[in-house]
Amino acid sequence: MSSQIQPAVPIQQQPNLNSAPFPPHCFVNTLNNPLQIKRNVITVDYNVTSQVLGMGINGKVLEIFHKESGEKYALKMLQDCPEARREVELHWRVSTCHHIVPIIDVYENLYHGRKCLLIVMECMDGGELFSHIQDRGNHAFTEREASNIMKSIGEAIHFLHFINIAHRDIKPENLLYTSKRPDAFLKLTDFGFAKEITTLNSLATPCFTPYYVAPEVLGPEKYDRSCDMWSLGVIILCGYPPFFSHHGLAISPGMKRRIRTGKYDFPKPEWSDVSDEAKQLICHLLKTEPTQRMNITEFINHPWINQSVEVPLTPLHTSRVLHEEQDVWEKVK
Numbered sequence: 001m002s003s004q005i006q007p008a009v010p011i012q013q014q015p016n017l018n019s020a021p022f023p024p025h026c027f028v029n030t031l032n033n034p035l036q037i038k039r040n041v042i043t044v045d046y047n048v049t050s051q052v053l054g055m056g057i058n059g060k061v062l063e064i065f066h067k068e069s070g071e072k073y074a075l076k077m078l079q080d081c082p083e084a085r086r087e088v089e090l091h092w093r094v095s096t097c098h099h100i101v102p103i104i105d106v107y108e109n110l111y112h113g114r115k116c117l118l119i120v121m122e123c124m125d126g127g128e129l130f131s132h133i134q135d136r137g138n139h140a141f142t143e144r145e146a147s148n149i150m151k152s153i154g155e156a157i158h159f160l161h162f163i164n165i166a167h168r169d170i171k172p173e174n175l176l177y178t179s180k181r182p183d184a185f186l187k188l189t190d191f192g193f194a195k196e197i198t199t200l201n202s203l204a205t206p207c208f209t210p211y212y213v214a215p216e217v218l219g220p221e222k223y224d225r226s227c228d229m230w231s232l233g234v235i236i237l238c239g240y241p242p243f244f245s246h247h248g249l250a251i252s253p254g255m256k257r258r259i260r261t262g263k264y265d266f267p268k269p270e271w272s273d274v275s276d277e278a279k280q281l282i283c284h285l286l287k288t289e290p291t292q293r294m295n296i297t298e299f300i301n302h303p304w305i306n307q308s309v310e311v312p313l314t315p316l317h318t319s320r321v322l323h324e325e326q327d328v329w330e331k332v333k
Contacts, residue, residue: 035092035106042107042118048075053123064120073104074123080108080115083192088117090165091191099156101176101189126177126184133172140315143274147304147311149186150236154305156188157232158296161225168193170231197225226290232299233285236278262288273314277304 042048042064051063053074064075078084088106095102105120126132129149133141141149153175160167169190177184264286266279281304284294294302303309 035089037117038105038107039109040107042075042105042109042120045105046073046075046120054128061121063123072123072125074121076119076121077111078117078119080117084117087191087194088119090194090196091119094160094163094165094191097156097159098185099152099187100159101187121189122178122187124176124178124187124189126179126181128173129175129177129186130172132177142313142315143278144307144311144313146236146278146316147307150232151300151305152186153188153232153235154296154300157228158300160194161228161296164197164225166195166197166225167191167228168195170228170235172235226293226295229285229293229296229299233282236282236285262286270316273312274316275304275312275314277302277309277311281305 045068046064046066049063049065053061053063055061060077062075062077064073065071066073078087088103091100092103092106094100101124102122103119104122107118107120109116109118153170157167157170167188169192170188174188174190176187176189178187266274271279281294281299281302284302285299287293299305304311
C-alpha cells in the first residue's frame with residue numbers, strides 16, 4: 001500500500017472558524033488550532049500496515065505506527081470530496097472532547113491515482129461498545145454500569161450540541177473503548193453523517209442507520225439535533241433497538257410505521273427489575289414530537305444519569321438478548 005501513496009497537488013485549505021466556545025471540560029479551543037492538512041506522503045511519518053481495525057460509514061480503518069515514537073494509531077482513508085472534507089473538519093473541531101476519538105493528523109495524498117484524505121486517529125484497542133456488551137456473556141451488565149455508559153455518551157453529545165453539531169449516527173458500533181481495562185474511556189467516533197446546524201430545524205438530508213433513526217428523519221419535514229436524543233433512547237440499557245424490521249430488511253413499512261408512531265414497550269423478563277427512573281428517562285427520549293423530547297442538558301442532569309439517586313446494581317439481560325438475536329444483529333451491523 002505504502003508505495004502507492006503519493007503527495008497530492010496542493011490546494012488552498014479553508015479552515016472553518018465559526019465554532020462556538022467550548023465547554024469547560026474541553027481544554028483546547030480549536031479556533032486557535034485550525035485544521036492543517038499535510039501534503040507530504042504519510043509514509044514519511046508513519047508505517048502503514050494492512051491490518052484492518054474496522055469499517056466506518058465512508059471507509060476502512062487500518063493500523064499504523066508513528067516512525068519516531070512507535071505509537072500505534074488508526075488510519076481512516078476517504079476519497080477526497082466535499083462531504084469527506086466536511087466530515088474531517090467537523091471531527092477535528094470536536095477532537096478536544098475527552099469522550100470523542102481525537103484526530104492526530106490529516107494528510108492529502110494520492111492512492112491508486114485518486115486524491116484521498118488520510119485521517120490519523122487515536123487507536124481504540126478496547127473495541128466497540130456493541131462487542132463489549134456481547135462479550136460479557138453470562139456476566140451481565142448492571143443498571144449502574146449502564147448509567148455510567150450513558151453518561152459518557154451523553155457527555156460527547158452534550159459537547160456536540162453545545163457547538164451546534166448533530167452527529168446523526170449514534171449507535172453502539174460508533175462507540176469505542178480506549179482499552180480492554182475496566183477503567184477504559186468510552187469515546188464516540190465516525191462523523192460521516194455529522195452536520196453543523198446553522199438555523200433551527202435546518203437538517204433535511206435523510207442520513208441515518210435505520211434501527212436508531214428518529215421519526216422526523218423518516219418524513220419530509222426538517223429536523224434538528226434532537227434526532228441524536230432519540231438514538232440515545234433507543235440504545236439506553238438494552239443496547240439493542242426496540243424497533244425491529246423483518247428478516248433483516250433495512251427498513252420495512254411496518255418498522256417505519258412503528259418508529260413514526262413511537263410504539264415500543266418494556267417486555268418481560270428483560271425489563272421487570274429495571275428501575276422506574278430508567279424507564280422514565282427512556283420515555284422522555286422516545287417522544288415522537290421533537291419539541292417534546294428531552295434535550296441533552298436535561299439528559300445530563302437527569303437523576304439516573306448523574307446518579308443523584310441510588311442507581312441499582314440490578315443485572316441486565318442485554319448480552320443474552322444480543323446473543324439470541326445474533327443472526328439479526330449481523331445484518332444490523
